[in-house]
Amino acid sequence: MTPENAGEFTAAGQELLQLITPAGERISHPEFDFWVKDITDEQLCSLFEDMTVIRRIDVEATALQRQGELALWPPLLGQEAAQIGSGRAMRADDFVFSSYRENGVAYCRGVDLTDLLRVWRGNASGGWDPYSINMATPQIIIGAQTLHATGYAMGIQNDGADAVAVTYFGDGATSEGDVNEAMVFAASFQAPVLFFCTNNHWAISEPVRLQSHIHLAERATGFGIPSLRVDGNDVLAVMAATRLALDRARRGGGPTFIEAVTYRMGPHTTADDPTRYRDANELEDWAAKDPISRLASLLDRKGLLTAELQQQVQGKADSVAAEMRRGCTTMPDPQPMDVFKHVYSTPNSWLERQQDHYARYLASFGDPAGAVSEEGAR
Amino acid sequence: MTQLTFARAINAGLRKSLENDSKVVLLGEDIGALGGVFRVTDGLQKDFGTHRVVDTPLAESAIVGTAVGLAYRGYRPVLEIQFDGFIYPAFDQIVSQVAKLHYRTRGAVKMPITIRVPFGGGIGSPEHHSESPEAYFTHTSGLRVVAVSNPQDAYTVIQQAISCDDPVLYFEPKRRYHDKGEVEETAALASALPMDKARVLTQGTDATLVAYGPLVKTALDAATAAADEGISLEVIDLRSLAPVDYDAVVASVRKTGRLVVTHEAGQSGGLGAEVAASITERCFYHLEAAPVRVTGFDIPYPYSKLEMHHLPGLDRILDGVDRALGRPNSLSGLEG
Numbered sequence: 001m002t003p004e005n006a007g008e009f010t011a012a013g014q015e016l017l018q019l020i021t022p023a024g025e026r027i028s029h030p031e032f033d034f035w036v037k038d039i040t041d042e043q044l045c046s047l048f049e050d051m052t053v054i055r056r057i058d059v060e061a062t063a064l065q066r067q068g069e070l071a072l073w074p075p076l077l078g079q080e081a082a083q084i085g086s087g088r089a090m091r092a093d094d095f096v097f098s099s100y101r102e103n104g105v106a107y108c109r110g111v112d113l114t115d116l117l118r119v120w121r122g123n124a125s126g127g128w129d130p131y132s133i134n135m136a137t138p139q140i141i142i143g144a145q146t147l148h149a150t151g152y153a154m155g156i157q158n159d160g161a162d163a164v165a166v167t168y169f170g171d172g173a174t175s176e177g178d179v180n181e182a183m184v185f186a187a188s189f190q191a192p193v194l195f196f197c198t199n200n201h202w203a204i205s206e207p208v209r210l211q212s213h214i215h216l217a218e219r220a221t222g223f224g225i226p227s228l229r230v231d232g233n234d235v236l237a238v239m240a241a242t243r244l245a246l247d248r249a250r251r252g253g254g255p256t257f258i259e260a261v262t263y264r265m266g267p268h269t270t271a272d273d274p275t276r277y278r279d280a281n282e283l284e285d286w287a288a289k290d291p292i293s294r295l296a297s298l299l300d301r302k303g304l305l306t307a308e309l310q311q312q313v314q315g316k317a318d319s320v321a322a323e324m325r326r327g328c329t330t331m332p333d334p335q336p337m338d339v340f341k342h343v344y345s346t347p348n349s350w351l352e353r354q355q356d357h358y359a360r361y362l363a364s365f366g367d368p369a370g371a372v373s374e375e376g377a378r
Numbered sequence: 379m380t381q382l383t384f385a386r387a388i389n390a391g392l393r394k395s396l397e398n399d400s401k402v403v404l405l406g407e408d409i410g411a412l413g414g415v416f417r418v419t420d421g422l423q424k425d426f427g428t429h430r431v432v433d434t435p436l437a438e439s440a441i442v443g444t445a446v447g448l449a450y451r452g453y454r455p456v457l458e459i460q461f462d463g464f465i466y467p468a469f470d471q472i473v474s475q476v477a478k479l480h481y482r483t484r485g486a487v488k489m490p491i492t493i494r495v496p497f498g499g500g501i502g503s504p505e506h507h508s509e510s511p512e513a514y515f516t517h518t519s520g521l522r523v524v525a526v527s528n529p530q531d532a533y534t535v536i537q538q539a540i541s542c543d544d545p546v547l548y549f550e551p552k553r554r555y556h557d558k559g560e561v562e563e564t565a566a567l568a569s570a571l572p573m574d575k576a577r578v579l580t581q582g583t584d585a586t587l588v589a590y591g592p593l594v595k596t597a598l599d600a601a602t603a604a605a606d607e608g609i610s611l612e613v614i615d616l617r618s619l620a621p622v623d624y625d626a627v628v629a630s631v632r633k634t635g636r637l638v639v640t641h642e643a644g645q646s647g648g649l650g651a652e653v654a655a656s657i658t659e660r661c662f663y664h665l666e667a668a669p670v671r672v673t674g675f676d677i678p679y680p681y682s683k684l685e686m687h688h689l690p691g692l693d694r695i696l697d698g699v700d701r702a703l704g705r706p707n708s709l710s711g712l713e714g
Contacts, residue, residue: 095450095451097447124484125478125481125482125484126482126483126484126486129483129484129486130450130483130486130487131486131487136450136487137482137483141470141474141475144443144470144471144474144475146443147439147440147442147443147444147446147447147471148443148444148446148447148450148475149447150440150443150444150447151443151444151445151446151447151448151449151450151451151455152447152448152450152451153447154444154447154448155447155448155450155451155452155453156451157429158403158429158453159451165447177439177467178439178440178443178470178471181435181437181439181440181443182440182443182444184435184437184440185434185435185437185440185444188434188435341481341484341485342480342481342483342484342485343480343481343519343520344480344520344522344544345480345485345488345543345544346542346543346544348522348574348621349574349621349623349624349625350620350621350622351519351621
């Protein structure tokens with residue numbers, strides 16, 4: 001068997017949880033309807049707004065990159081339901097440890113829009129104070145954050161609290177040692193952690209079948225962690241699964257693994273070119289399952305998709321995008337000596353000496369800015 | 379004052395930290411009922427419970443990675459890496475996460491994590507049980523690295539490391555675990571020599587001999603032997619490897635004019651290179667001779683029947699001293 005044909009040999013695996021069909025039909029589920037039974041029409045409209053807004057944020061950030069305002073951007077196009085459905089299921093005192101693509105989750109946590117861009121503009125290594133929104137600065141090392149979430153969850157346990165640590169990672173990350181070790185620890189200590197695996201089918205150019213011959217959700221079972229496969233383009237299904245997992249963790253039931261099956265409609269980052277490795281037909285197939293159109297169809301069937309709603313949502317999305325763009329272009333540049341800040345939290349003689357010497361070096365030009373220009377000042 | 383072995387002194391320091399701060403938690407392999415393979419954590423789980431002294435599954439990256447999460451939550455994790463050679467699976471979490479999170483979060487998140495590492499050779503073990511990996515970590519910004527050489531420091535510095543808001547790699551010379559020494563357990567931590575300061579152990583005039591961890595005892599023995607030949611060595615216990623207390627070394631070398639650095643780790647890119655270069659930069663016009671390094675070879679840690687050739691002993695150190703002093707030595711007549 002080669003990775004290319006592995007899919008054909010996959011076990012039947014778990015049911016794919018779905019509450020809204022791609023055509024926008026609400027289908028009932030004996031177990032999971034319970035978890036979204038309180039969702040009102042108004043809340044459905046609000047989820048539609050959230051998803052539209054984060055897509056607009058994503059499009060705007062991609063444009064900012066193309067215009068040279070950002071060095072790089074990792075688009076989330078196509079993953080809006082997975083991020084909003086889970087992000088809106090959490091409590092403020094839960095704590096998120098994510099990868100770099102969960103900008104929609106950060107939006108749910110209440111991130112400042114300018115903070116979303118700091119890293120990508122090259123102005124900082126982390127965009128926000130993690131404690132201000134209970135979300136760690138996004139992790140770039142693949143899968144490393146799953147251990148942080150597990151440790152945080154062990155801390156919650158020690159504190160006797162009922163919060164949950166939620167970690168987001170991709171299909172590629174499931175091959176990393178850290179993710180597997182995190183599941184071992186989470187299971188051993190029955191830590192209140194939710195492993196939210198966004199299976200968007202691609203780890204840069206590597207298809208998910210190269211990472212695994214079975215559904216990713218099935219891997220968790222081997223660790224003794226209950227798992228769910230959910231249609232990641234179905235915002236209600238994602239929310240229902242996330243609520244179930246969070247509730248289980250709060251009640252001392254330990255970790256849960258959710259595989260949200262979705263698709264990365266865009267490139268890995270703005271530096272990537274997916275036409276080199278994937279079939280345009282595949283993209284077309286997934287476009288038909290678009291998470292936002294799906295919810296729009298449901299709203300339409302329910303008579304909720306009024307012109308007024310659409311106008312209001314678009315207006316919100318546009319104003320958020322404009323605010324973010326303003327935040328981006330007016331962001332003050334960091335100062336040269338900032339490079340030495342926060343390496344340590346206590347004085348360090350080695351660094352103080354280097355800092356002192358560099359300050360003298362800059363001062364030797366009279367104009368500190370000149371010393372760091374590309375051409376050099378000498 | 380109490381007579382304690384090195385291992386018991388660390389144990390007493392850990393106990394004190396557990397008593398003083400409810401946020402201190404210990405994680406590691408076999409540290410609970412067994413008390414660690416070297417018994418350093420003996421009795422602590424019994425007295426503080428399984429939630430504070432945690433036997434973990436066998437995964438070093440996870441020990442460090444979960445400690446990051448605990449630190450995010452406000453805890454002060456103290457980790458035991460069972461042997462020096464077992465630290466590499468955790469390398470990414472130490473270098474990319476523990477060391478950088480304070481910088482990444484612009485000071486919002488502190489990483490007060492102490493990573494205890496029994497290190498060094500001389501115990502007749504198979505591969506991976508006798509290494510000296512300190513230079514990997516002294517090269518990593520964001521970490522503090524210390525190596526203790528005697529029971530009193532072991533007791534004091536472990537507490538200083540745990541109370542430090544920066545991450546600390548705490549290297550314990552495992553071949554000295556059973557050495558005994560006087561330990562003052564009642565002295566206030568605040569009045570102790572700060573963790574990042576070196577200590578001059580013997581005053582001398584002919585050469586400065588810098589050592590740390592297991593070789594401090596060897597260096598002192600060498601100084602005693604040298605004194606018999608009328609050579610006066612100033613022995614400095616570096617204690618802090620990152621940052622190195624250069625003020626102390628500079629003051630000494632300005633007096634003696636000669637520098638010998640010794641460590642078990644291999645020579646190339648080792649801490650001795652860093653000390654020699656920095657002292658040359660700062661003391662060039664005070665130096666009477668080139669700095670000398672007496673170190674392990676640039677080889678994988680050898681099988682135990684040959685390890686004493688690899689480890690700098692008293693005679694090799696004295697040979698290095700002879701080189702620094704321009705006396706006849708094993709390399710006499712060789713150019714460069």
